[in-house]
Amino acid sequence: MKIAVFPGSFDPITKGHESIIRRSLPLFDEIYIAIGVNSKKDYLFSLDQRIDWIKKTFENESKIKVKSYEGLTIEFCKNINARFIIRGLRNSADFEYEKGIGQINKAVFPELETIFLLSLPEYNIINSTIVRELIRYGGDVTQFLPEKVIIKKA
Ligand code: ADP
Numbered sequence: 001m002k003i004a005v006f007p008g009s010f011d012p013i014t015k016g017h018e019s020i021i022r023r024s025l026p027l028f029d030e031i032y033i034a035i036g037v038n039s040k041k042d043y044l045f046s047l048d049q050r051i052d053w054i055k056k057t058f059e060n061e062s063k064i065k066v067k068s069y070e071g072l073t074i075e076f077c078k079n080i081n082a083r084f085i086i087r088g089l090r091n092s093a094d095f096e097y098e099k100g101i102g103q104i105n106k107a108v109f110p111e112l113e114t115i116f117l118l119s120l121p122e123y124n125i126i127n128s129t130i131v132r133e134l135i136r137y138g139g140d141v142t143q144f145l146p147e148k149v150i151i152k153k154a
Helices: 015-027 048-057 073-079 094-108 128-134
Strands: 003-008 030-037 064-070 084-089 113-118
Touching: 003 015, 003 073, 003 094, 015 030, 015 048, 030 048, 030 073, 048 064, 064 073, 064 113, 073 094, 094 113
Parallel strands: 003 030, 003 084, 030 064, 084 113
Antiparallel strands: none
């Protein structure tokens, strides 16, 4: 059974994440969308809200599981018997960042492979940090988010 993990904070999940996940579906038997929880980080949306949006986005996909985890992503992978980490690449900055993490992960957990999918060009510009900034200042981010992610205006 091929089990993969797609880790992130998904604050909120974007169309960029959604696209990578949907394109990964034919490659694996199970995909865990894993929300890393870092107690030192401030999130814009609650964990429950983020989980709910992901579940709604993939409600018809039986291969998709949603879980949160604390600590190292590789420990989470070991605990659920995952041998693959999925990452999306938008540009050379993503590549350099991911290369460092991927090579370290390979050194400490050799059975684990990181699988990279290139972003579709139309999603290259979507970045959750910028999406959060827009939300904070009341901007309309509908075009960047999956259909089921509805942001209520404050
Ligand atoms: P988060 O802000 O949710 O933690 P990250 O930016 O860490 O998300 O991204 C989690 C994964 O999703 C990374 O592999 C990242 O490259 C990928 N990703 C994020 N946005 C996009 C996008 N627009 N297109 C493709 N992949 C993306």
